[in-house]
Amino acid sequence: MKIGYARVSTPEQNLSSQIKILKEAGCEKIFTDQLSAVRVVRPGLDQALNISRPGDVLVVSKLDRLGRRTVDLLDFVKVLEDKGVSLESISDGIDPSSAMGRAMFTIASVFAELERDLILERTHAGISAAKANGVKFGPPEKLSDEQVKAASRLLKTADDNGEFPSMSSIAQVFNVDKSTLSRRLKKLDAGA
Incomplete structure (x- = not known):
């Protein structure tokens, strides 16, 4: 056969x-x-x-x-x-x-x-x-650089009671997971 x-x-x-x-x-x-x-x-x-x-x-x-x-x-x-x-x-x-x-x-x-x-x-x-020509691989970022900077400012801004917002609450504002926001903030802090 x-x-x-x-x-x-x-x-x-x-x-x-x-x-x-x-x-x-x-x-x-x-x-x-x-x-x-x-x-x-x-x-x-x-x-x-x-x-x-x-x-x-x-x-x-x-x-x-x-x-x-x-x-x-x-x-x-x-x-x-x-x-x-x-x-x-x-x-x-x-x-x-x-x-x-x-x-x-x-x-x-x-x-x-x-x-x-x-x-x-x-x-x-x-x-x-x-990559040398600036092409990025993988899915597009869920947050723009401006959004990440705004999230960083929000995390450092206390409300009227002197309390700072949580990472989770800021992530909800931008409609992303907390881990996504955290990863992008680390990149921002590292200067990437």
Whole structure:
């Protein structure tokens, strides 16, 4: 039996093109995951392995769907071999059951790992460049700098009875959590 496996790294990505390729390759069952290949636990791949029997073929559209690190891919092929299951990578055209196929598989694995490392390197460089240019990452601040300064003044201003307002009461005025106000006040005091 041919068992298909498709994976995308994020839920925003689409599995349909991989599933189409696997169906065209004659896969009777197809399992999927929507998570990074770096993750150790991949439920879809685990299910595919659990139903596989000696003589079955695990089919992927491309080797990097199984993983990006060479050592992980080689370990995975060993697991398949121990189960008597062969591997077919459609776009790579590699059959790791022969000596030449294993050599090509190892080379393809090295390139998949290199590709991932280069993507990470470029991503980190882009983030660093953006930060250097003043781009801020993450959700927008819930309080403007002016609001934080006003909150700071309010905390230092006593009422007619000589009592100072609490952090909680000031946070309610600005419709934020006490922890948000406290964090922003610490940043203000630190001069950030």
